[in-house]
Amino acid sequence: MPPDSPTALIDLDALVWNYGFLRDQSAPAETGAVVKADAYGLGMAPIAEALHRAGCKTFFTAHFSEALALRAALKNVTIVTMHGIPESAQAEAVARNITPVINYLSALESWSRFARLSGKSLPAFIHLDTGMNRLGLPPTEQKKLSEKSSLLEGITVKAWMSHFACSDEFNNSLTTQQRDRLKQTVSTLPKAPVCLCNSSGIFWGKDYVFDLTRPGVALYGGNPTLHKPNPMRAVLELQAPILQVRDVDTGMTVGYGATHRFTRKGRVATLALGYADGYHRALENRGTVMIGSHPAPLIGRISMDLITLDITDVPEAAAHPGAMATLIGPHRTLDAVAAEAGTIAYEILTSLGARITRIYNGKEAS
Numbered sequence: 001m002p003p004d005s006p007t008a009l010i011d012l013d014a015l016v017w018n019y020g021f022l023r024d025q026s027a028p029a030e031t032g033a034v035v036k037a038d039a040y041g042l043g044m045a046p047i048a049e050a051l052h053r054a055g056c057k058t059f060f061t062a063h064f065s066e067a068l069a070l071r072a073a074l075k076n077v078t079i080v081t082m083h084g085i086p087e088s089a090q091a092e093a094v095a096r097n098i099t100p101v102i103n104y105l106s107a108l109e110s111w112s113r114f115a116r117l118s119g120k121s122l123p124a125f126i127h128l129d130t131g132m133n134r135l136g137l138p139p140t141e142q143k144k145l146s147e148k149s150s151l152l153e154g155i156t157v158k159a160w161m162s163h164f165a166c167s168d169e170f171n172n173s174l175t176t177q178q179r180d181r182l183k184q185t186v187s188t189l190p191k192a193p194v195c196l197c198n199s200s201g202i203f204w205g206k207d208y209v210f211d212l213t214r215p216g217v218a219l220y221g222g223n224p225t226l227h228k229p230n231p232m233r234a235v236l237e238l239q240a241p242i243l244q245v246r247d248v249d250t251g252m253t254v255g256y257g258a259t260h261r262f263t264r265k266g267r268v269a270t271l272a273l274g275y276a277d278g279y280h281r282a283l284e285n286r287g288t289v290m291i292g293s294h295p296a297p298l299i300g301r302i303s304m305d306l307i308t309l310d311i312t313d314v315p316e317a318a319a320h321p322g323a324m325a326t327l328i329g330p331h332r333t334l335d336a337v338a339a340e341a342g343t344i345a346y347e348i349l350t351s352l353g354a355r356i357t358r359i360y361n362g363k364e365a366s
Contacts, residue, residue: 003322006240006273006356010042014233016054018219025202026213032058034216036066041352042220045073046360052077060214064089067098080125090114099158101125105141108151115154123158128185130162130178146188157192159212167200170227179208199224222345223335238328240273242321254308255300260285266312269319274305278351280341287340290326292318
């Protein structure tokens with residue numbers, strides 16, 4: 001039987017190279033790794049394990065549940081959960097050695113109170129908003145914190161943290177403004193490491209990286225320098241098998257809405273991949289897919305489970321049921337597909353569905 005489901009080929013060697021490159025760009029700061037959203041759709045446990053073997057010691061998740069899943073895979077690393085920790089889970093967080101990011105003053109007071117009751121000094125990253133206006137202590141709460149050191153009683157500040165709003169726009173002055181605001185704010189607070197840079201922020205220069213960086217999309221092959229060629233190596237290759245090949249005549253249409261009409265006799269291949277697998281519906285009639293060394297245009301609408309290709313010019317020996325077609329790969333990068341879909345690489349990666357088999361350096365995860 002031919003394969004009937006899509007495959008994500010994940011190059012862990014490229015991932016590790018990317019981490020090393022970002023570590024060199026960040027030096028002498030420590031380089032962590034953001035592995036939220038299942039490591040941007042590529043599989044948190046195998047990705048984090050590979051990064052840990054490469055020397056990464058600090059990992060960032062979004063939700064507490066993600067932090068718990070990561071702790072089950074990695075025992076001796078720092079795990080930071082950026083959405084903080086619910087009060088009901090504080091004891092479990094201490095037991096599992098999960099470090100919260102504190103985003104507002106009442107959460108800081110709660111964590112301090114829990115630390116004092118437990119008789120322990122508990123770690124925290126404290127998020128100081130510098131212009132994103134999303135998460136983090138706003139300026140009014142930052143001022144209270146600088147004026148009342150007792151708010152930190154029982155807490156070991158592992159890092160003062162903030163987050164860039166526009167670091168991927170290399171002509172946007174807000175990035176420099178945010179850096180300067182953070183410098184000013186931490187000068188009024190107890191001394192602790194500073195964590196600011198995401199993937200793009202790392203490339204603004206040494207005066208931005210401070211003590212700890214936290215790259216995300218660049219680890220997985222996304223371009224952190226949109227004004228320049230991508231310096232990162234591709235980590236993902238997305239493939240799908242041909243389920244069926246058919247001949248079509250002049251004037252015949254393909255797929256829902258009949259959005260593609262043949263102007264000549266031709267051949268159509270149907271692939272086992274659709275928007276249920278995260279292949280965006282916006283990609284209808286866009287892009288070129290490779291079958292071996294042969295290009296084939298994607299035609300018609302993306303449906304839930306299937307897409308169609310015009311294989312008229314592809315040799316029959318190459319395009320047959322069971323043959324694999326490459327949708328993201330050397331010919332068509334992650335960022336190129338994102339641009340065709342009118343979105344960003346982050347969304348393409350994190351949309352990859354559970355039906356896609358992840359293969360790591362040629363082996364399926366156990």
